[in-house]
Amino acid sequence: MTFQELQNKIYNLNTLDGVDFFTVGYSMLGHPIYGVHLGSYKGKQILIEGAIHAREWITAPLLCDMVDYYHDKSFDGGMYFIPLSNPDGVSLVLDGPNNLPCEKLQKYLVDVVNDGSNDFSQWKANANAVDLNVNFDAYWGQGAQNVFCPSPGNFDGYYPNSEREVRVLIDFTMRVQPNITLSYHTKGEVIYYGFDALNSAQMQRDREIAELISSINGYEVVKTTASVGGYSDWVSLNLGVPAFTVEVGPASAPHPIGEEYLPEIFERNKDVPLTALQAVTPPSATRKMGLKFHNFLRFNK
Numbered sequence: 198m199t200f201q202e203l204q205n206k207i208y209n210l211n212t213l214d215g216v217d218f219f220t221v222g223y224s225m226l227g228h229p230i231y232g233v234h235l236g237s238y239k240g241k242q243i244l245i246e247g248a249i250h251a252r253e254w255i256t257a258p259l260l261c262d263m264v265d266y267y268h269d270k271s272f273d274g275g276m277y278f279i280p281l282s283n284p285d286g287v288s289l290v291l292d293g294p295n296n297l298p299c300e301k302l303q304k305y306l307v308d309v310v311n312d313g314s315n316d317f318s319q320w321k322a323n324a325n326a327v328d329l330n331v332n333f334d335a336y337w338g339q340g341a342q343n344v345f346c347p348s349p350g351n352f353d354g355y356y357p358n359s360e361r362e363v364r365v366l367i368d369f370t371m372r373v374q375p376n377i378t379l380s381y382h383t384k385g386e387v388i389y390y391g392f393d394a395l396n397s398a399q400m401q402r403d404r405e406i407a408e409l410i411s412s413i414n415g416y417e418v419v420k421t422t423a424s425v426g427g428y429s430d431w432v433s434l435n436l437g438v439p440a441f442t443v444e445v446g447p448a449s450a451p452h453p454i455g456e457e458y459l460p461e462i463f464e465r466n467k468d469v470p471l472t473a474l475q476a477v478t479p480p481s482a483t484r485k486m487g488l489k490f491h492n493f494l495r496f497n498k
């Protein structure tokens with residue numbers, strides 16, 4: 198699949214009945230980051246994002262297939278999907294560096310960041326060589342795996358929320374106030390829950406929902422340890438609602454997980470969004486648990 202074919206697949210979701218299709222924002226290089234809403238805007242809402250790590254692009258067509266699966270079903274509440282959170286990075290993985298808009302950026306990414314290689318198949322970052330899923334302002338900068346210079350993966354940026362794609366996700370999430378979020382990654386067939394800052398009631402709540410998701414897709418439930426700077430971490434810290442990172446695809450398969458795995462991954466995960474949405478506490482009760490805006494406000498004045 199080329200990057201254009203993937204963007205077309207996402208864009209074509211707008212033709213489905215029952216789909217509200219919109220642009221959430223733009224990447225650093227100006228690619229649209231598309232979003233979809235299904236169901237009602239009243240009641241509980243789930244937000245599902247994918248492909249924030251470039252080489253994990255298979256989660257973007259996975260989320261498209263989920264939209265296709267749910268678009269003509271009726272259910273209480275609504276679902277937001279952002280299939281491709283990191284278009285610039287996925288463009289590098291699928292098409293290589295030749296489509297970058299300027300030669301100097303191409304030279305910099307190939308020669309300096311990617312050690313002279315035109316093979317970007319293992320790239321996780323965006324086109325700034327920042328790993329978006331360690332750039333969020335949630336105990337930013339404390340990750341054991343973090344590196345401190347532009348890199349194909351694990352560079353957390355020069356400051357939290359520095360990346361345009363991260364701010365797009367934050368702004369959208371603050372606006373729609375989801376009651377639960379799922380972040381789709383590869384690989385290993387694991388459901389991560391339990392950001393360190395959660396209180397014991399929140400931890401217990403999230404463990405129970407993770408186990409319910411596991412009963413659907415069969416993945417292992419694992420409590421995160423010292424996970425920082427990720428989208429799920431940011432949601433846990435700032436909204437206090439359940440937030441999970443789901444790693445699809447067998448651990449034994451090499452990155453990037455290829456299209457041949459998609460049918461099996463879809464079958465195992467297609468009922469996860471609705472199960473998760475139904476499992477979550479209604480909005481009024483969730484809000485009483487306390488919204489925490491301090492981190493958001495600190496960096497968005």
Ligand SMILES: [Zn+2]
Pocket residue numbers: 250253330382383
């Ligand atoms: Zn990932």
